[in-house]
Amino acid sequence: MTVLKERARAKVNLTLHVLGRRGDGYHDLESLVAFADCADALTFSEGESFSLAVTGPRAADCGDLTDNLVAKAERLLAERVPKLKSGAFVLDKHLPAAAGIGGGSADAAATLRLLAGANDIARDDVRVIAAAQAAGADVPVCLLSSACMMRGAGERVTPLPLPRLPCVLVNPGVPVPTKDVFAAIGLKAGETFTPPSGATADIAWPTASSPPTAWLAAIKSGRNDLEPVAVKIQPVIAEVLALLGSAKGCTLSRMSGSGATCFGLFDTDASAATAAASLKSAHPTWWVEASGLS
Template sequence: MITEFAPAKVNLSLRVGALGEDGYHPVDSIVVFADWGDALTVTPSDALSLEVSGPMSQAIPGGEDNLVLRAVRLLAQASGQDAKGNISLVKEIPAGAGLGGGSADAAAALRAFNRLWELDWPLDMLAGLGSQIGSDIAACVWSQPLRMTGRGERIRLIDDWPDFPALLVNPGVSVATGPVFAKFDEAPQTGAAFRPQGDLIGALQVATNDLTAPACAIAPVIDDVLAALAATKDPQLVRMSGSGATCFAIYPDEAARDAAAGAIRQVQPGWHVFPIVFRGVSAITPT
């Protein structure tokens, strides 16, 4: 039995360019990963199967469109293996939340089957393969602080990065990525690419998420989440992740984070509130 952790992906910054002729938007994003997410377990089998459980399992599509199964079949084709194995996926990350849940699961599947089939492929090979079916999968294969550019497939790892206590808040609304980018295209903002330098929090303060305004136009409750986080004590950075609707705040310590979590839960008991840590060092050991 092989188990892989599929951590939630968070965009600390996300610059987006105008739609290109290839049908993709160029992006420039600083990405970190939480110490919280999904868990994927693989066991040998004579066929390929997927069983999904957990609190967020109801929104996961099955069949040929499932990103986990697509990733396994792609790896099997590329490596000359038979696509066989039982996959058990425990879903904690909400769907349509801007946390890269599907991409994280697909990336975990690539790592797990790389081990199951004893391929010994390095992570950069798995990342390149995954980028063929999902723009965020390459980043999720690495699951450590990084900068991604292009359409997400160009990865530059960031080695000197501390842990940050943070709070993820999702209002229970699923926001599809396509409509957010379509809204963005009505008035694209193609500012200069963000380059981290100096103090991390200070550098991130001058960055932004270009999808915030279009996402808020589609799901106005995102504004409420951002306001709720900003109203807590001592948030050092408040922002939306990805295309929404999850937002986050970074705090100076876990006590401040936990106090903020309690305050938001009291006012908004129907929201999903996740006290987490943005990991500074990858928890993935390449095999």
């Protein structure tokens, strides 16, 4: 019996620029995306039919499993691959849901990677890519699960040689519906987004031989266009950003995705661990993780 395992790493939008809104209603984005060491875990055992069980500290957050993105991803790939070998999935859930770090999308992408392996299909097979795109906007980038530039509505993904960056991830446990954030931006179909005064989306990204300081400078020159809107919806996000930014060794604090998870980049893993421990102590109900991005 085939038993395979995959990690579904948390997605972090180091930058997220809104370029406009397309005629099909989707927002046109450009985002530098990296992935954290913290992750959900997914185990697959080949069997006669699909099944899904959820364990872990955040299993209760998954709700109705028939609507889970693991089930959706399996169904979408089965529609594209005749006689797809499927089986039993066990999701060990650690990442917070609806938090701006693509937890469900990462689970869906891990599902597609597992099924591709079990069926001797390349991960970049057009059918796998099509299933990822159909599963959700963040699933194609999570399918790669390594640093890249994401463009369009998530369908265009280009790998980038980002060095490992120590970080702390913090989610204060408040909901920030993605649809509400984009609605608050107020773009109509066909309209372009006007960035803050002096801001630009035209960033010269470093190369593989560039030092981490060059990458940090480039990331700092970007922004998350959803952050100001999300802060208005949930003001506690501003508190999280301030606490991260004031921590010793923090070089940048910013929100990921549409929130409410925020990240701080740190000069060393040790300073990130110290900051995470302090935040956990002061805010025991928050989700806080020291990690690395790559």
